[in-house]
Amino acid sequence: MKYENRNKFYITTPIFYANARLHMGHTYTLVLADILARYHRIIGDQTFFLTGADEHGDKIVRAAQKENLGPQIFVDALSVASQELLSRLAISNDAFIRTSDKAVHWPGAIKLWRALEASGDIYQGIYEGLYCVGCEAFITEKELVEGKCALHNTVPETIKEENLFFRLSRYSDELKRIIEAGEMKIIPESRARETLAMIGEGLSDVSVSRLMGDVPWGIPVPSDPSKVMYVWCDALANYLSAIGYGSDNEDNFTALWPADVQILGKDILRFHALLWPALLLSARLALPKELLIHGFITSGGVKMSKSIGNILDPEEFIREYGVDSLRYYLAREVVPTEDGDLTREKFKEIYNANLANGLGNLISRTLKMSAQYFDGHVVGDGTQSPPIREEGSREVLLGEVELPTIRSFVEGVILPRYHAHMGAYEVNKAMDDIWEIIGVLDRYITTYEPFKLIKTDREMTERVLWGVLYGLHEIANMLTPVMPGTSAKMNDLIEKREEGAMIIFTTKTPSEPLFVRKI
Ligand code: MSP
DSSP: OOOOSSSEEEEEEEEEETTSOOOHHHHHHHHHHHHHHHHHHHTTOEEEEEEEEEOOSHHHHHHHHHTTOOHHHHHHHHHHHHHHHHHHTTOOOSEEEETTOTTTTHHHHHHHHHHHHHTTOEEEEEEEEEEETTTTEEEOGGGEETTEETTTOOOOEEEEEEEEEEOGGGGHHHHHHHHHTTSSEEESHHHHHHHHHHHHTOOOOEEOEEETTTOOSSOEETTEEEEEEOHHHHHHTHHHHTTTTTSSOOHHHHHHOSOSEEEEEGGGHHIIIIIHHHHHHHTTOOOOSEEEEEOOEEETTEEOOTTTTOOOOHHHHHHHHOHHHHHHHHHHSSOTTSOEEOOHHHHHHHIIIIIIIIIIHHHHHHHHHHHHHHTTEEEEOSTTSOOOOOTTOHHHHTOSTTOOOHHHHIIIIIHHHHHHHHHTTOHHHHHHHHHHHHHHHHHHHHHHOHHHHTTTOHHHHHHHHHHHHHHHHHHHHHHTTTOHHHHHHHHHHEEEEEETTEEEEEEOOOSSOSSOOOO
């Protein structure tokens, strides 16, 4: 597809290290990005959603060695596994970039490097210091905790080698100005402050090459093939190369860049909020409009790690609960900008309460009544459905004036809120909006008791059911970005047709519940 720069929405995730299979933390980044990408497609933006694999560097070479495999074969196999998982997670990415792809990625990375050189920002020096392979980063003594990298709990290696440096320091003032002015908006605000604090401490130039002899797995530096590009420079270039930067035809790049939002976890803030924009400034390219920084998925309150043994495998949850339930949990139970916890116990509890009993039960009760009382055809125009009254609510106390119907409540109150939340990446709040409708519909049924009403007032019963079906149909639409499978099933079970001022719902009865209760 050819992209035009009209209502375009370019969204990226970081590219995942190809050293191990993706776990629940990576899944969170992917699901969050996917929800936003799907939402933007629905509202009509020409959306391009990019993810991929970070396949070069020390970390990968060592992981491959452990398996007695060459790095290319090793990353090829992992890339297949990752893409299979992506499809099981219903991730709707438009491209999957791999940094070992010489045809697609290398030309872009090389073009970026040449642009840095042309700006005079690459110079030769000696790097002497510490390197953490887990971070793929040079680190300083003061970042260590008891002599170890705080993130990886490993003792860094000491390196002394002739390297090429990038003049990051030159961009301090410009970066500060850009972040303060919100020209590259960092969300949430607290992460913008954190970035400004890092600038305040002073930015040193960064070593951006390694010796080919030490790390023979990367993109050779164009002007000096005895060196390979530092893996972060190589990796960050993916956001450009994947859309055609450095290729024979840069039309898509011109139409899509800059990225509208780049999603990343808090552990890689420094690389994306400092090094990345500095590289772009040096290469005279536009900066991403927004960076959205999310927290960690913890398990039992602790960050997942191999040594603790609390790594959660998304496949296990997909098998047991279905992919939409997993997406539901990540969307609703995690505040994107904070850490969020997931344990098997909590998952089951939430699943039973909100999916099996909440949404699932509401759907099955409603469809049963529709089939039993109206043969699956419920007709109305919405204005006649009785108002929402909640016992003791202000509206009831004020009398009957201007009580909302289900339709006016959804259209006038919930939809604007839902769109505002989605637009602001507050996916969990958009989910709360949907569940607010579910709560209202449950109480609506309790208030009007259609199962009793049918014995005395058939017309009123139809109006009540019409309201509930209207609400459910709207819920199905709102759920599309988060739970695409469930939404499609709901749309199949509840078909909506308009005839003049009338809206007719034709319903089917599902052969099995949408969400089976787990014991
Ligand atoms: N390869 C680099 C990114 C290069 S982008 C130019 C990298 N890869 S990663 O595989 O370690 O992480 C990829 C993403 O997964 C990051 O956004 C990271 O924050 C996220 N997560 C990894 N573990 C996580 C949790 N436990 N929780 C939530 N997300 C975390 O960094």
